[in-house]
Amino acid sequence: MSGIATFLTRRRGGASWHFTDVLAWIWLVAGLLLMFGPVIWLGLSSFKTRAALSEFPPTLLPYETAMVHVEGFDEPLPLYRVMMEDGEEHLLVQVRRIGTVAQMADPEAPEEIIRVPLTARQPVREIKLATENYSTPFKRYNFLRYFYNSVFVTVVATIITLIFNSMAAFALSKYQFKGRTAVLAIILATLMVPLSVIIIPLFSVINGLNLFNSLWGVILPTVATPTGVFLLRQYMLTIPDELLEAARMDHASEWKIYWRIVLPLAMPAVAVLAIFSVMWRWNDFLWPLIVLSDQELYTLQVGLNSFQGELNVQWHYVLAMTVVSMLPVVVIFAFLQRFITSGIASTGIK
């Protein structure tokens, strides 16, 4: 035992444990529980049936009462472990329930009905994943539509953002022209006024342009991101002007210089902006909530919110759809963690 203890507490360089080491480990383990725990709980819960979800206290894993097909009955019947009066335990199926008494039968001999008080029986439970939580919302409700709308908004807005922002960044980094500082100042100024304080006039602008209740009304106000322009401009400033001069010597047009030379060289910054843009647009909530009034046009976030806000919350569907709506982000994070974290650390944008 003491050997294991010394092995576990041995540290690199032979240094001894300081109380701050203990504190640090407590912090990390508490963090692990508090940050991961809720998400894992969501994942486990999303595979429980509606009946299993309403159990209190809840079980960790998705259990369900075992069902057995019995001759003479069309539907499968629930299986119970019953303590008989003679003190013996039997496996019986429940045929019918009347008040506090269950009519039960032996699966082998279903003709004979045995009356059992409810307190004398325990359901036989087995682990079962309620995958219908995932399939039904797509089939019976509008979630496939919401999913499609979210993908459309995210992809289109990101493409337009990348093109418009990179063009503007190119102009602001590679040309000397009158009013350049003014343009930069204007873009900088709008950093101060986030969308949440201009929703009222923006709503009337959108209505004036007939974009209310349209996905384009969600997309267009978000594409000219000042952060994107700044991020790309800072990067393009590091691309040497000599490259552009050489291309001009070869009679390349300015447009060709932009998309054949500068844009490919700025790819690292473009990639960072693309990742951020996808996450911003996928997660947007307030603005789509304002612009979209037709259920058919809801994005996943707005649809999920309206679904969970209904009087009789169908948690088994809400939880499954929550998992679905966070999947793309989790996948992006799993593959591009390094890009994202270094992008944030170096630019301070989110």
Place this chain on the structure above:
Amino acid sequence: MTVETRQGIGGGHFAGLLLAPVRWAMNLIDRPMSFVQRRFGLGGVAAAFLAPNMLVFGIFVLFPMTLNVAYSFTGGGALFLNNRVFVGTLQYETLLACRDFLDAASCREDRFWRAVGNTGFFVVVQVTALVLVSLATALVLNREMRARGFWRAVFFFPVLLSPVVVALIWKWILQRNGLLNAALLELGFEPVLWLVNRGWAMFWAIFLSIWAHLGFYTLILLAGLQAIPRDLYEAAEMDGAPRWRVLTRITLPLLWPNMVVVILLALIRAVQVFDEVFVLTGGGPGTATLFLVQYIYETGLAQQVRNLGLASAASILMAVVLIVLTLIQLLASAWRERKEQR
């Protein structure tokens, strides 16, 4: 050219096919751009490159910004400005009509003052707690340890989750028959209706927004910690300085520029709190977690009778606060960069 042919023959065949329409579109734009270049010179080209972004910017950001000011001086129920009645500073007077500024019930627009009070409380408590928790996490993650990338990811990943997802994850845990109440019962406590109790609702609103955002601020602070020169710590160790002294004399002073940026960013975001809390509590119970953005949204857009003027006036007041905070933040960022270059 050589690159293109190689792609066409080799494994890049599929990618080449995929890029063909892009290439075609880019060549199509080349013609008008070349015309602009011949006709107006490089200045014209610069303008053409800026045009799409600035057009969208003008229509959907700059124009609404100025429009907002105009709306705040008008009244009535019409949506478009030309049909609205000029009322002078009436909307501002309505918002500010209070007999006692410390008692929301004495105000004409009591919901606004409750939102202001709630937001103020939220900003102070959430930012303080958020910065302290982020700092502690960054200090822990900055230690020498195995699998640091994993631990960083543990604290960071909620940053990427959508506010709706964050709110639903916790709503499920906090509901009456949720995990937390089950745990309380197991430990012998009474279950609590977390989101029905005013105080607890505010507590969870603050907790949730810290849970969701702490990874972001931790990352910025961690970058700052890692930029502190190693030899300073080595020198301190040679002198046999105790750890807390190293922390208060080396780490914290050198981290301070990053701390300022983090505090200001957290302030700016906290003033705009809406999404997660709206999905979690809907502003309730009553007005216990009603914040400014929700007040603006509901007053201007979500009620039966839209009061655009009042909502605009409220958003102008909020914008003033944000502009001041952002100006300070930009100055602080510039200050940090200058310090780092030295």
